[in-house]
Amino acid sequence: xxxxxxxxxxxxxxxxxxxxxxxxxxSESYLADHFPRFPVMPGVLMLEALYQASMWLVxxxxxxxxxxxxxxxxxxxxxxxxxxPGDTLDVQCKILSRKESLTxxxxxxxxxxxxxxxxxxxxxxxxxNDRGIADVYLDDYTRSEQKKMFRLLCDQMNPENxxxxxxxxx
Amino acid sequence: MPSNEEVxxxxxxxxxxxxxxxxxxxxxxxxxxxDLGAESIxxxxxxxxxxxxxxxxxxxxxxxxxxxxxxxxxxxxxRVTEVGLAKLKERMxxxxxxxxxxxxxxxxxxxxxxxxxxxxxVSTKVA
Amino acid sequence: MRWFLIDRFTEFVSGDYAVAVRSISLSExxxxxxxxxxxxYPSSLIVEGMAQTGGILGTQVGDFEHRMxxxxxxxxxxxxxxxxxxxxxxxADLQAHTADGAVIRGTVHRGNFLLAEMExxxxxLNDERFKNVKLFEPAGFCRMLRVLKLxxxxxxxxxxxxxxxxxxxxxxxxxxxxx
Numbered sequence: 001x002x003x004x005x006x007x008x009x010x011x012x013x014x015x016x017x018x019x020x021x022x023x024x025x026x027s028e029s030y031l032a033d034h035f036p037r038f039p040v041m042p043g044v045l046m047l048e049a050l051y052q053a054s055m056w057l058v059x060x061x062x063x064x065x066x067x068x069x070x071x072x073x074x075x076x077x078x079x080x081x082x083x084x085p086g087d088t089l090d091v092q093c094k095i096l097s098r099k100e101s102l103t104x105x106x107x108x109x110x111x112x113x114x115x116x117x118x119x120x121x122x123x124x125x126x127x128x129n130d131r132g133i134a135d136v137y138l139d140d141y142t143r144s145e146q147k148k149m150f151r152l153l154c155d156q157m158n159p160e161n162x163x164x165x166x167x168x169x170x
Numbered sequence: 171m172p173s174n175e176e177v178x179x180x181x182x183x184x185x186x187x188x189x190x191x192x193x194x195x196x197x198x199x200x201x202x203x204x205d206l207g208a209e210s211i212x213x214x215x216x217x218x219x220x221x222x223x224x225x226x227x228x229x230x231x232x233x234x235x236x237x238x239x240x241x242x243x244x245x246x247x248x249r250v251t252e253v254g255l256a257k258l259k260e261r262m263x264x265x266x267x268x269x270x271x272x273x274x275x276x277x278x279x280x281x282x283x284x285x286x287x288x289x290x291x292v293s294t295k296v297a
Numbered sequence: 298m299r300w301f302l303i304d305r306f307t308e309f310v311s312g313d314y315a316v317a318v319r320s321i322s323l324s325e326x327x328x329x330x331x332x333x334x335x336x337x338y339p340s341s342l343i344v345e346g347m348a349q350t351g352g353i354l355g356t357q358v359g360d361f362e363h364r365m366x367x368x369x370x371x372x373x374x375x376x377x378x379x380x381x382x383x384x385x386x387x388x389a390d391l392q393a394h395t396a397d398g399a400v401i402r403g404t405v406h407r408g409n410f411l412l413a414e415m416e417x418x419x420x421x422l423n424d425e426r427f428k429n430v431k432l433f434e435p436a437g438f439c440r441m442l443r444v445l446k447l448x449x450x451x452x453x454x455x456x457x458x459x460x461x462x463x464x465x466x467x468x469x470x471x472x473x474x475x476x
Binding site: 002003029030032033034035036037038042043044045047048051067068070071072073074075076077078079119128133134138139141142145146 | 298299300301326327330331332333334335339340341342344345348366367368369370371372373374375376378430431432433434437
């Protein structure tokens with residue numbers, strides 16, 4: 001089972017911004033616990049959706065140079081609305097600045113145009129092999145799987161889908 | 171006793187931290203809600219940071235006199251009466267109510283407080 | 298997947314602090330296939346673990362009467378990733394508690410190594426909009442707290458054990474006799 005918190009990447013401007021969406025289904029098993037009488041998307045999964053969208057934006061902007069882009073910091077992340085089953089969380093992330101391996105972004109999630117979550121985050125790009133976390137093979141494998149996942153998230157029936165931005169070499 | 175400038179710097183830092191706004195956005199005249207985008211979630215954060223920064227206690231009613239704003243004695247048809255305005259002035263001597271007085275709609279009250287009002291309030295508590 | 302992001306409480310002092318543990322396994326849904334080639338535990342779930350540790354600490358102060366939800370992540374720093382085989386220790390310290398909510402300072406360690414630190418703000422659902430919203434069934438919630446060993450380790454500041462609130466005991470009795 002994948003832990004993707006995005007269902008589709010809608011638009012992507014390399015080096016600038018990304019728009020994506022996440023639909024919540026009543027059949028998602030953890031909803032039975034959160035909460036038993038009021039099923040809503042946990043705030044941290046909204047955070048994860050914002051992180052994943054930002055991660056894809058950074059990966060594509062850096063041409064998948066690094067095998068991993070991690071969440072390092074968030075600032076003033078507010079949860080203002082509940083995502084209920086049947087709702088779609090629309091995610092918008094914008095790059096504010098880049099410095100060496102760190103990227104700063106402003107991130108936001110809306111439900112039918114109403115603000116539901118937002119704040120700032122900092123992501124760090126690195127190669128697993130450089131940090132001694134994985135050997136060259138696993139490093140390359142991770143990178144290639146990331147590219148496959150990115151393509152899956154784009155609407156293949158739409159000729160304008162952002163997956164065309166991804167380099168074809170694996 | 172901290173100087174006005176020291177108070178402003180600490181209040182500014184608390185607001186920048188809590189609201190994710192930049193240094194140049196936090197001017198004395200900026201309203202917390204309208205200009206800096208503060209929402210009800212943020213006020214608990216702001217109060218927490220100010221209490222820590224200045225070692226003071228901030229009772230909720232001091233900044234949000236809900237008892238006045240929801241009382242039939244002081245509010246009629248969504249507007250604060252003369253008596254109500256006098257009560258607000260008494261309870262919030264640190265705030266500049268002149269703009270609010272021009273059109274005292276209860277729903278607009280949240281947008282009243284400016285950064286300077288907050289600094290004035292903190293200064294009185296620290297004294 | 299279930300939504301228990303801590304395994305059990307190891308320390309709990311009412312109104313003061315709580316410590317919980319969480320072991321990360323390769324066989325969890327969230328770890329398997331998250332990043333193929335690099336099994337790692339989603340950091341957002343570390344935050345949830347702290348939200349559960351701190352949220353329970355905050356709501357226990359009012360004998361679990363109030364509905365408390367995570368309203369804001371004031372600060373979050375994730376120094377490195379958690380991986381399968383890690384045993385995480387999550388410590389929440391209650392920094393503030395009012396009629397509107399609570400503020401928690403949290404640290405997550407792997408042994409002596411500080412993995413993450415954060416400041417979380419919880420809000421009590423006081424709004425008119427949530428008047429009829431119930432989060433948990435009292436019996437189910439109490440059962441969860443029992444399973445997390447809260448009442449086994451939980452103490453008041455004077456050292457006396459934390460008691461299960463009457464309304465929860467009644468709900469448990471009612472549930473058992475109904476079945």
